[in-house]
Amino acid sequence: MTTTTTRRRRVLTGKTMKMMRMRMRASESNARAWGHSARASVGLIPALCVTVASGGETSMTIVFVGLMVAYVLDLMRAAEGALGTTWCALAGAFAAHAFGATWITPGMPVLVNFVVLMLNGANLMLGGLWVTLQFRWVHHAYPGAAATCERAIFAYAPLVCGTVIAWAFATSMNAQIASLYISMTYIIMHRLFMFPIIAECAYVEENAFERSASGTATKTTHKRRVVTTPSDAKSGTIATVSLPLMFYVGLNFWEIFADFEHLFTCLMLVSSPVLYFISAGTERSLWWIAENKSGSETLESLILVAAFALFAAGFEGGIIFAGFAEYIQVPAPLSYVMVTISVYSASAAFLAHCMNAVGSILPVGVMQGALVLATSNAMIVIGAPMMMVPVPVIGSIAFARYYQSQQLHDYIVFACSAATCFGWFMLNHFWSLDINVGGVSLSYLCLGIFILSVSAVVLPSVLNVARHIRRSFVGVFILAYVALLAAIEQVLSHAIHDDGSTIYPPYLVLVTSVLGVLASRSLILDGRLTQTFGWLAQSACLAKLSMLLIPRLSEMFSVFIVLLTVSAPYVKFQGSRRVMHRMTGGHCAMYAASLVVSLLFARFAMFDIIFEMTGHRPTDAVMLGGVLVMTGASLVPVTANVMGDEPVSKRLVMLLLASGVFFVTFRPPLPWKGEVGMWYDAEHVPDTEDDDARMYGARETVHHGWPSWLLMLSFLTALVAVSSPREQGEWTSTVRAIFSVMCGGCVGLYMALEYFSEQAGLSVMLFVACALVGVFLSFTYVPSKSSFDYLPYVYFAYVAILLLAYYSQTEGSTEMMDDADIEDAMENKLGVISVFAGTSLQIAFALKFRIRSTLERHVRRKRVASDSPFLPAAARNRPEHFRNVSSRSAHREMRAQAVSWMPIVGNIATLTSFAACLMLSEEFANGSALSVFALAPILLLLHQDTMMFPILEDSQRYAPPLAMVIGKLCYDTVLAIAAGPNKVHVLTLSASKVPWMISNIFALACASVNSINLVHFLATNVRTSTETLLITAPLGILAPLFSKITAVRVLALTSACAAAIQHAMQRRRAVAGLKYL
Template sequence: MGEASTSMTDARAGDERGRRATGRASNARMGSGRWRHGARTALGALASASVTMFSGGSAMMAVLTVGGATTYVLDVSESAEGALGTIWLTAACACGTLGANGSWIGATSFASSVGLFVANTASLVTFCLWCTMHFRWIVIEHPGTAAACERALFALCPPVTGAVLTWAFASTSAGAEGAAFYGVVVCLIAHRLFLFPIESGCALAATDGQAKTERRRSILTEDDAKISTVVTLTLPVLAYLWTTIDILFESIDHAFACIALVTIPVLYLIGTGTRRSLWWWRRAQEPEMKKTEMFVLLLALMGFAVSLEGTLVFGEFGEYIELPAPLKYIMVAVSVNCALVVFVVCNTNSIGEMVPLSAVQVVLAVATTTAICAMGAPIWMLPVPVAGSRAFMKYHYEDGSPTDYGTFAVSCVGCFVWFLAKNFWSLDVEVGSIHITSLCYAVLALAVMALGLPFALSTKSFSHTGVGSLVVGYVVALAVVEQILVQVTHEDGSLIYPPYLVISTSVCGVLASKSLVISGRMSRKFGWMVQSSSAAKLSMLFVHGPMEMFSVLIVVLTISAPHILVHRTKSLSAGDCINYCVILVVSLLFARFAMFEIIFEITGHRPTDATLFGGLLLITGASLARLSTHHNFRDDDIGRRFLVMIIFFGCFLVTFRPPMPWKGEVGMWYDAAHVPDSEEDDARLYGIRKGKHHGWPSWLLMLAALTAMFSVSSPRKQTKAVSTIRIIFGAVCGGSVGLYMALEYFAEQWALDVFLFMACALVGVFLSFAYTPSATSSRWLPYVYTAYVCALSCAFVTQTGGSTVEEREQRLDGKYGVISVFAGASLQIAFALKFQVYSSLESTRQRQRRRSRASPFLPATGRSRPEYFRGVASRNEHRELKVRSLAWMPIIGNIATLTSFAACVVLADELTGASIFSVFVLAPILLLLHQDSVMFPTLDEHQRYAPPMAVIVGKLCYDGVLAVLAGPNKVHVLTASASKLPWMMVNATSLFLASMSSMNLIHYLATSVRTSGMTLVLTAPLAVVPPFLSKLSAVRALSAVSVLALVLQDFLQRRAKIAGLKYL
């Protein structure tokens, strides 16, 4: 029994160690981890980073694409430090491209350009911090670093997001002046998300023995929150002052705008409670604090009142104020200030205890009476607002009689009818497509409905159906009126009904409907209809007709139906799903004109048939994705494949816009105002040269994508029939890509086309069975790779020779084209083999981790143990691969990696003019190398970084030697021999000195034998001297690499020493 219990205990301990080892392996990958604020910070970091990325142009996108691909490769290979370093290096390169050709360069002044560059750079920094926090090993193994990154992210996000988005608004139709007011909204939201007291999200779950205060510590310090709050909330007014500095004193409107931008943040801080919004402020005694808050609140209210008065008097509403100059200022000031007093008193619940109700009624009556008098109302109209003000306060704070509310409603309607009759009703003009009289009737009906809805909601006599019908009717009527007004402009081109009003009413409609559904005053069905109508009316910012907006409403209702009526989809059948698909497709076809206008407004040109049809497929696929997760269809592989095919097809049509079998013309599907664009073959879209195919070969890419999807997602049980089908699909996939490249990028030669088709077809088959192998694929895949190399070699041979100069140049371009195809295909093969070998050996590595944890010897000896023990793990891996008949994979993977690297070097020398910096971009390819039994017996830990480092140093030394042998560009003395020899000796010595520290690092990475500290100290000055002795760019670059290598080697050796001391 004792032995049994001991063995069970040991087994449980081994399982626990295995789970910990597996957890450490997964912690190296990028993911959400244990950090709780990923979604919150994404709102700020990703929003600003998206603006920055799209403002950098094509160069920025190219850098981000290369960096993202490299990060993915390193992340899959579980090179955690490399993936993290690549993210930051990509951001640094993106900053360089942004500084060279970003859209911020078009700023009006040098100071503005510098400020925008700093803001966009900080945006990339926040994005990198956000990515850093998603590495689980950072949060778990380095909690101090994680806490510092989290602190910096929360401190930087509010001002950076506000600055970048304000600049984005200023670059659009909002203008510099309107952008400040959009920016103040962004800054207030960012302050609420990041600068309120928030607990740290990267702290691990505390045990019972840990202090609770450690778990509940705040992210920001008081100083951080203070500085970030001040910068964030003063940013809009500073941006407004800076953008209008030249015209600031030409109009008094700018002064009122500045006052509003100052007072709105102050009112926000006090309104949300200073204990939370200003938690970093060292508070005095409570009575004194209250007095200070009240004093600041009064000042802010006075300032806001002044800005509102100025906007009313000197803005567009000033034409409706008919009193003479001195008197209208007084009347408007009295009205605004009295209204604000009533608002403050009601909002602070001071009526009854501190302020009598009669006094509030008097003040509100004064506010309404002076307002209507300022607009030129006759004497007999004055009792109307007085009676309405008294009835409203009495209804709200006393008995709530329907008579009081009726009096208030009649008063409001009477005043509104008088205003419409005085200013608009008698005009003989057309607003949009209707007469202004009809529009006045519609607006009056909206006012009556708006006054009737609160009364209907406050009484219990109306049923849920009645309330829902009233709300839906009101939203629909509001959308119709807004659609008419939003199309009308002033004489200066500004909109009568600005877009922010449409957005505000839509947001209010969604929030109000949710509140009514939660409170039980409206059913879920009507809430769904109200929310869909509120969301659909946003389309009026892009479409121009009521029918188009109605078609968008139909689409929104159809798409959102499964999400709202989820309780009815429990017994969903295949027939119901088919019916839903038919209804969805019909609704999208009905909304084709709306889709046309939305795409036209976004892109600035008419969409093509492919864009419209692709958009229809994308929306259909995205809508059906919800149904694919239903429990009735979780095992439906055919339906899932069909759904993925629809999405793939839509993405392909939208991206490549190939010619369609039909041509859109006026008829059944289109009208005269919605005729799709027809694009001819364009070099920007379909290739380097314009061929005679008119873009039709791009359909080969679609065929390749579809066959690749079916080949990769084949059933797990690999029978002979399934393997045969996968071979056919893989060959068609690769052959389609090869034929596309042959037709679009190469001169027409039937032999070249055949060999490219064969080579790419073989690559397709190889990749298909490399990712998802069959029972016998490991036997014949090496022959497939050999055939692929032979086919591309034959393609290269076909490009030799040439009788004329033009033909020889054409053949030379063909050679480089074949080399580029070889480089790309070999890289894909290398990555596939790297991924497959790593996946095959994952279980072996987990067992090795468990054994190393239980071993008393291996952790103690570490990197200094004998060579025999250091090769044990690699020999075990080689043995296991040989047992699985996969021993060829590391060898062929290394061959593919090295040959693709060589091909990329050849292409880089041709494209960049033999630039010395191209090797820094190409060297990470060698991270795909494997440890095999032929070329690289061991590539563990830091050894995998030795080949890239060696290639960088070797390439720089090679370029330096060539430059030294070429001699100086100018002869400074009489004889050439007297001038070259000293120059060559100095530069050769500089090259030797610059390479010493780099060689030491390569030796340390490859052999794990540390360099003595004295050697590092003595070689450190040697790496700094060469830039002062030599002007060769290769020598200077090698010197910089040596300095970095010296610092890195010292860091690695110190870390290894500290780890050993901790173990001892």
């Protein structure tokens, strides 16, 4: 009866645990994504691009490979591995950045360069936190860690990312222009992260129940917490105000007091963020200030007035007198007084409008008088005749009336007045000049600017009456305005002064583009502009930014077409994930085809952009790769929203991106050659680079360059094979096997063609061996139902073929060969050994991964089955008998899954790979005693098996690497002793070498004692007494005194470290045992 009850309990427990696992998986899959991902990406991704790009090719390669591997692991549902791979890639990028010395700026102090390096490291860490929050299981399993990551991103991103981008601006452009970009960067970072934003991670439920002391439950209401704390927001606000000024002072430290222009620039840099804070609303931008503060409105008004005054002073001195002094016709000092009156009068009127003081506190007549004073003084200063002075006065009066009554005829009078004044200025100073600017006659350019200015003045009245007319008319008017603005900016931005500076600064293009996007979005929200025309206007404003890199208007139009194509699904389906599900597979195919067509149409723009960024003409392969990469990147969000978690679409996009990156990176020769004709013109002919020996090999053969296509094919087939779904049928396994053979075979054929081009038999054997390795690795990482039955035979077949290949290179006598043939034969043998070492290492790693995952599932099942609270502590120092029982249990589990052969094969692959690497190190490292330290970690891939290593747990797995290090050093020492002393040694003067050999043997014995003790302790867990350690520790010091052999001295240093490590480990275990007792 008891046995039956126990069995029923076990069955119920198993069913309950299965249901709990299913619920956990369902909750993880239904968990919503991090809501602030897009907001954080706007600030993080540009800074990450700056950091990774500044690290050079090595850093970019590490990040790309790491992200691709993480993507593959994510497809394989190995979320933890994907996250770990991403962090490893970012750590590798930081290491490449640090050791590559790219962070060192010549002429900068060492402390500044070190701070730049630390900022780049912190930037990469923030990128890792952002990637961590993209995994939904992190929010579900570790809500506290997710909340910490979220707060760290919002607290440190403004300072870290803003400073990284600011440093990029400061080191790449003029100091004054860089200061403007830096100030804009910090303001954008403040807007993204420092506003009161509700946390998405670990928030408190709005309706919760609290239990009182009497036991009754009362309903309470809690507010969701804000991500940033008041202290974080305060520090971010201070950084936004002070850091742009500090950058500018640091870049112009020695000239800051030599010219008043720097002082005016500093005033503008200080006042601009303050004006931004006030205009954005202090309840949002300065929310960290305590509420209900007495006199807060008065204080805000005073700060606003002071900021406006400082900004007006900086604008007057830094822009008007510095950039437009030639148009001021009134002599000094009267000009200073009149310009100051004009600037401060106009600023006072605008300030009254911002404070909503016109009509309530300040009469309209006062504002009208300020405008009249400002405009009349301005016309007199620029030298207008007296008959022109009443025109701006009439316009100012009409504008003041329109401000109060909103009558259209008043605005028409104002618009006519403004157009007349601006037309007179253009006609008097520019219109009559017979010169060309950017290839366009100045008269035509002035006409376009005049029309643009008049349109800008008329546009508010058109928008004011937009509700009474068709919105399509407003949309056409705005599109025509943006098109004319883009055309004029295209001409002016590529025209230069005699000193080499541009007539139209690039930052103005950026400012007009951003303002155009924001204005279009505001008009759409107000209902004055349709969704379609707003989409066209925003795309045109964004396409305007391309003029910074391309010289022609036609190419900018092609960029506009590409932007329309990319953003079309978000407009048609309103950019919503739920609504975008209406897209079908046919829609996605049409979207992909239209992307390719639009990118081909924009090939000249792509050519010029690549040329501007790299400094040389791109090749056909780079152009093709760019098309593929941009197509794949555009398809990523669409497939994510439409297809969801469907692996087929993700795999297709991944293959598209991988192909594009391969073309851009390797630049393989294509079947066609870019020439002037249908695809290219005379100014856009792709480059034809010679094959790089570093990439394709040094031999000049008929296959030179073309085998790189085999690498591409192998890479793509590997992605297809590894990313296959776990649930596979017979047909799917067959297809995977074919792809695996193609992958491995292409790698083998590439090596054969590049390095063994004249060895037909060896090429065939390499092809077959690598094809077998491809099959083995593919079905080890993602097994099928029957793959474990034939994989051992695949491995031994691979080993037999490579042994046969090695034997084919060693047979025959060398007496009939000349030196060149002998050298070629040696290179072939070393090549085969290299292939054997690399492939065996891959097999050993794959088996380690598979065995580890199998045993982890077994351990989790055991932990679930037992609810003893003492099991975790007792398992650490359990007796050897119980360890054997656990080992036998694990082997029974592996035998039940038909993978009991894996530990044995894995150990064989590990040992053979280590032996092959030792042979190569003897050849290429000249038998260096330090090479074994780099190769010994390979032995960490060894497994517990039933033949060679029956017990290999915990610290025991470190015994084989250390034993191999000691054995290799002892072997080198014995060889050195057998070879005898060098000719320069003093003992060669005597007749006998015995004393020299005895001293070195004694030194070897002294140097190896402590290392052997540590190996014994790691292998058996039998501690060495403290007295023994104290006696043997000084022996390592004696060894260098009796021997000058390098291996002995290295072994002595290893023994000294071994004694210290063994003492620390034994002490830690003793303390841990006392804690358990």
